[in-house]
Amino acid sequence: MKDSGSALYMTNVLHAGAVRGPCLGNNGGTIDAVNCTFAGAIGEGSQPSAAYVQYGSSGVTTFRNCIVWGNKGGYLYAGNGGTPTATYCDLQGTDPDAEKGIISADPRFRNPSVYDYSLRSRSPCGNAGDKTGIPRTEKDIDGNPRYKGKIDMGCYESRGDPFCIRIY
Numbered sequence: 114m115k116d117s118g119s120a121l122y123m124t125n126v127l128h129a130g131a132v133r134g135p136c137l138g139n140n141g142g143t144i145d146a147v148n149c150t151f152a153g154a155i156g157e158g159s160q161p162s163a164a165y166v167q168y169g170s171s172g173v174t175t176f177r178n179c180i181v182w183g184n185k186g187g188y189l190y191a192g193n194g195g196t197p198t199a200t201y202c203d204l205q206g207t208d209p210d211a212e213k214g215i216i217s218a219d220p221r222f223r224n225p226s227v228y229d230y231s232l233r234s235r236s237p238c239g240n241a242g243d244k245t246g247i248p249r250t251e252k253d254i255d256g257n258p259r260y261k262g263k264i265d266m267g268c269y270e271s272r273g274d275p276f277c278i279r280i281y
């Protein structure tokens with residue numbers, strides 16, 4: 114997905130398993146990504162297969178409550194100037210920054226091999242998002258309430274692992 118000059122607001126988007134090019138690119142546009150998950154880009158093709166590519170210095174991109182993890186070609190790539198802004202995100206290959214809510218830890222996806230990027234229990238992304246401006250009625254990508262405890266990073270609000278009983 115590439116923004117060439119327009120304004121794009123995206124929320125609760127799962128971008129998984131891209132085989133060619135970046136998950137998201139910005140060439141002079143304004144992108145606001147909230148509660149999105151960018152994961153599993155395979156990295157074929159000639160373009161940098163990063164999760165995000167900044168093509169020029171004029172584009173403005175902000176990531177908030179997003180997970181960027183497991184993309185073969187890299188993560189947030191600002192090749193031609195301009196730097197995306199990220200707060201309350203889990204970013205692979207980035208130094209954690211507690212002041213900005215940035216972590217860099219395995220998000221504990223449930224089963225990426227079958228494109229299940231929901232969160233397991235004890236995910237570091239659980240309850241780690243920023244609720245500013247997000248309405249109480251907000252739903253996640255599956256239509257489940259976003260406000261379950263504090264809000265999570267990524268497109269899925271975690272519900273915890275299924276309850277299991279071990280029978281001997």
Ligand SMILES: [Ca+2]
Binds near residue numbers: 240260271
């Ligand atoms: Ca939560």
